[in-house]
Amino acid sequence: MQQDPGKNQYASMTDETLMLAYADGDAVAFDELYARHKPGLYRYFLRQLNQHPELANELFQDVWMKIINARANYQAEAGFSTWLYRIAYNRLVDYWRSNPHKQQHVEYDDSLQSTGHAPADHMQQKQEQQYLKQAIAALPEEQRNAILLKEEGALSLADIAEITGVNRETVKSRLRYAMKHLKQVLNPLRSVT
């Protein structure tokens, strides 16, 4: 299968260069940028909003529209990922402020992991993924936010600290607590298999 040479050119460019190119009027640069960050950003919203795809789509679209409208103000000194997820985080905070009743805590169901028998491989994998998503949703808000920014945004501890407005050690502590909770979910599953 022959690849488009123009697309290859954009694939080798950094996020920052692509954003600057888009700000200069290169729409194809935006296509590449969007393709890179679309899945991660969408999943960030999806996990934060308790697996509500409609809400996740709405906020996801809002964030990209903000990126498009603010293209002229973008400066290459700030990493694109940090900029993108800062906008996403702020949008999420705004949403929760305007809809406090929708920010409900999800309890993890222990009965799901104590079936006592080993399922078939694909079933077991699917079940494990389901448990993991549920465990993430059950995390306290700060821990969930930290682990999702780490996983979906591939951000450093310093970047997460900058976005969430806390220091680096606090982020590290939140991630450790989050891992402690998730380990409780993951280990029994593995011991069963």
Place this chain on the structure above:
Amino acid sequence: MSEFEQQKDYQQFHKAYQQSANELPDEAVDAAILSAAHKAVEQDNVAGIDTQPVKRAWYVPLSYVAILVISLSVVMKLAFEPVPETPFESEKLSGQMSKKEIAQGKLSPSAKEESSAGMSADTVTDSVVEFSLQQKPVAAPSQFMAREEKIMDQELESRSRQKNMMAVKPQAEQPATGMMSQPRRVTSADTAESLPAVAALSAQTTEKADTLVDEQAIAIKELEQLLENKMIVELRNKLQDYRKKYPITEQPERLPESLLQWEKLNMPENITGSTEKDSLDIPLTPSP
């Protein structure tokens, strides 16, 4: 890789999470976002909007610096320019004429012009000064002379102020020819040129008065010595000459009391103006 990422638990979680991460947004949302992005760029190209931050041209900061330098230089020039307060000071500053030159009559051409032709506003004062110089030189006590000098200085100072005002006024009334035109500031040189005649007259007066005071003092001293030595004939002659020079009616008397007493007794014509001769029989000093 950070310390946190190196943990075994995290690596397990990461692997499991990435396997589960397969959700994607709706295609409709994708299409809407991409079309909005393309549309925005097309609108920019049509409208010709420059989305880049405005870059300042090099000449903008340069112009700021130039304005600053010009303003500072003007302020410095105005702040540190010496403004003479008296005509004599102005002469020192301008360095055009020394006091002696003025006294000797070496006036600058402009000064001569002004002294001969101009100064309509000061005509009265000029005539007063000239009159005082034309008068017969009279001897005066040092206190009197000092007071007279003071009055003369005050007069000259007030005249210099008037001159300054007159020099500024007509220039301010001139129409402006450009952005930089403004009323000319009166400099020390202007003041020095406008008042040389007055300064010359003042110097002459002062010098003459000094000479007179000295001569009179010497004469009085001589008379006192003659009286002390009882050289009556010479005393009478000298006193006669003294009175010719310094009549008693025209000024405050400077002769000491002893000489005045002797004059009253022996030469009453000097005081009363009568021509009748006094007798010489009146004793010079009371006999013991």
